[in-house]
Amino acid sequence: MDGYDKYAHEPFAVTVDLAVFTIREGALHVLLVERGQEPYAGRWALPGGFVQPDESAETAARRELAEETGLSDVSGLHLEQLRTYSEPGRDPRMRVVSVAFTALLPDAPEAHGGSDAAQARWVPYGTAGPLAFDHDGILADAHDRVGAKFEYTCLATAFCPPEFTLGELQQVYETVWGTALDRPNFRRKVLATPGFVEAVPGAARLTGGRGKPAALYRAGTATALHPPLLRPVREGRPA
Amino acid sequence: MDGYDKYAHEPFAVTVDLAVFTIREGALHVLLVERGQEPYAGRWALPGGFVQPDESAETAARRELAEETGLSDVSGLHLEQLRTYSEPGRDPRMRVVSVAFTALLPDAPEAHGGSDAAQARWVPYGTAGPLAFDHDGILADAHDRVGAKFEYTCLATAFCPPEFTLGELQQVYETVWGTALDRPNFRRKVLATPGFVEAVPGAARLTGGRGKPAALYRAGTATALHPPLLRPVREGRPA
DNA sequence: CCTTTAATAGTCAGCCCGACTATAAAAGGG
DNA sequence: CCCTTTTATAGTCGGGCTGACTATTAAAGG
Incomplete structure (x- = not known):
């Protein structure tokens, strides 16, 4: 970081890009x-925007998250820096360095237009055609990261409402990993991990579906999973 | 990434900062x-520099790595993006966004001055006083990341020379984690993981120390560790 | 030649996990 | 009202990984 006298080149624009995930009707969105506008007019893109002079990338990301989702309070949502994309040609107009973030939402409020003219929409993961810029790569990286963090953190509860059943938590894992899990074993593992979930004192849900009503749980205080909850190895076809 | 008409603010300087680790005499450096120069004149700092207009942050980081270490070929070294630091006040002179990287070196070539006037030096981890800027935080983040990746990747071989013994590999783990490991169990685990290490055909080292000569191994082709090699839980004092 | 040192081999019990079966508690249909 | 369906929850069983530990081998040094 020495040698500031070298500062004799064109400056950079710094933006944030957001990969915001939620689960709707059992599918990752x-x-x-x-x-x-050009370039990539009419194409889908990740929400994002410029970092303002008085804010950090994290602050800018949370501000954009609030604007694009229309939620009034995004302070409790999971927002995590993914990585920074800085290839020289990634934006044809100018030199843009983008700090990418991943956010996880429990329920899916209908996306509203936000302050920008662009229309925001929830799209099932994988169904959107090629995205603008290098956003396909960013989105794939974000999905990989979320899937990997599910193995050794309690992150999955970020997809759940404040109170949830173990079946719902398991569906979150199955949706993100794209794998079926054994219900008794999943239950045993979650309950055996201290601080992952804690039982809601005197309640059980019943009205919802048919079948035995499930107990309700809240997210616990733990943040890491020791030992981890490894996703099953798909040995059918080694990718 | 829409709304480029908003581009009516001061631009950012983009730099890379490097946390370069190596192991010398059994200690992490x-x-x-x-x-x-001011600010922080006389203080120690992470090596780094500006990203040039025609290069990505990764390219800039590898260029800086070559300059600061004096190595002619840094193409095979492990270099990985850590995260980006963008707090508005982190550099008192101007708005600087820094992409931090972590690099791992096997042997420790004596640091030479590099092209900059600044003197580069290997310092035992933890002994340097408060660093310049927010580099203490970056360095701590880098150390955490390396320790965590040792659990589920084959990254530790990046600290080793091309051919090494299992004892040396174990010392790498012990140095980074700051924990003692059981030698037979470590050996069993490493050899049971396919692709972690592969035996060198017909060689065994003898001249070095006293004791039975150890077999030599090379880094394997695997990159991930399934199941992971978890570091022992220190239950003496929960940090 | 004996001791020291370090690598390697082997043993054993506990725990976690995958696979599986069994029971409980609701809704729905005849 | 009973019986089936559905889902949650409880329990079982064997294999594999792991921590703790002991034994053997092969060198160096006095």
Whole structure:
């Protein structure tokens, strides 16, 4: 970081890009916006925007998250820096360095237009055509990261409402990993991990579906999973 | 990434900062440079520099790595993006966004001055006083990341020379984790993981120390560790 | 030649986990 | 009202990984 006298080149624009995930009807969805201008006019893209002079990338990301989702309070949502994308040609207009973030939402509020003219929409993961810029790569990296963190953190509860059943938590894992899990074993593992979930004192849900009503749980205080909850190895076809 | 008409603010300077680790005489060392100018004149700092207009942050990081270590070929070294630091006040002179990287070196070539005027030096991890800027935090984050990745990747071989003994590999783990490991169990685990290490055909080292000569191994082709090699839980005092 | 040192081999019990079966408690249909 | 369906929850059993530990081998040094 010495040698500031070298500062004799064009400066950079710094943006944030957001990969915002939620689960709707048992399927993983991503928040996308439709671009109205060139380049990539009409293509879908990750929401994002410029970092303002007085804010950090994290602050900018949370501000964009609030704007694009229309939620009034995004302070409790999981927001995590993914990595920074800085290839020289990634934006044809100018030199843009983008700090990518991943966010996880429990329920899916209908995306509203936000302050920008662009329309924001929830799209099932994998169904959107090629995205603008290098956003396909960013989105894939974000999905990989979330899947990997599910193994050794309690992150999955970020997809759940404040109170949830173990069946719902298991569906979150199955949706993100794309794998079926054994219900008794999943239950045993979650309950055996101290601080992962804690039982809600005197309640059990019944009205919802048919079948025995499930007990309700809240997210616990733990953040890491020791030992980890490894996803099953798919040995059918080694990818 | 829409709304480029908003681009009506001061631009950012983009730099890379490097946390370069190596192991010398059984102790973890970090590459640091001494600052010659204000601010933080005389303080130690992580090596780094500006990203040039025609290069990505990764390219800039590898270029800086070559300059600061004096190595002619850094193409095979492990270099990994850590995260980006963008707090508005982190550099008192101007708005600087820094992409931090972590690098791992097998042997420790004596640090030479590099192209900059600043002197580069290997310093035992933890012994350097408060570093310049927010580099203490970056260095701590890098150390955490390396320790965590040792659990579920084959990254530890990046600290080893091309051919090494299992005892040396174990010392790498013990140095980074700061924990003692059981030798037979470590050996069993490493050899049971396919692709972690592969035996060198017909060689055994003898001249070095007294005791039975150890077999030599090379880094394998595997990159991930399934199941992971978890570091022992220190239950003496819960940090 | 004996001791020291370090690598390697082997043993054994406990725990976690995958696979599986059994029971409980609701809804729905005849 | 009973019986089936559905889902949650409890329990079992064997294999594999792991921590703790002991034994053997092969060198160096006095």
